[in-house]
Amino acid sequence: MDAGPHPNPAKAADGKRLRRLEPDPFPAAIVVQIFAEFLAGFGIFAIAQRLTAAGVPCPSAHDRARNRHRIAIAWSKSAVRAILTSPRYTGHEVWNKQRKEETLTDVEDVALGYETHLKWNPKDTWLFSDHPAHPALITLETFEDAQ
The missing domain is CATH 3.90.1750 (Hect, E3 ligase catalytic domain fold)
Known part of the structure; x- marks a missing residue:
């Protein structure tokens, strides 16, 4: 709406x-x-x-x-x-529930880039709207x- x-x-x-x-x-x-x-x-x-x-x-x-x-x-x-x-x-509204973590696909070959995964943040770090x-x-x- x-x-x-x-x-x-x-x-x-x-x-x-x-x-x-x-x-x-x-x-x-x-x-x-x-x-x-x-x-x-x-x-x-x-x-x-x-x-x-x-x-x-x-x-x-x-x-x-x-x-x-x-x-x-x-x-x-x-x-x-x-x-x-x-x-x-x-x-x-709630923010900061998840974060992106990037890790090298292959540490021996950095040209392969990164893999991105969403990870949950601890609930005590979530931000609620006032x-x-x-x-x-x-x-x-x-x-x-x-x-």
């Missing part, structure tokens, strides 16, 4: 605009349910099984256009884990409790 002109004057001069996330009501309710069940003591495998048994479409089944490469049969532990570890659901950037599905406290 369009959120107005970009606050960076150079980007605004290029015609760039801010974008704001808007929650899709059905998946938003599932995200809230996943956090509630996890904080109630259910593990990620149990949550995935419960959602599949209840006939709740997994993320790739809900949005087939963006997930044609996935099977979309059932909820996976990795999908539940990804939801539980994503700070985006707090409504805050104010929400989009509607929150869960509170910061709920997210921190789930970590």
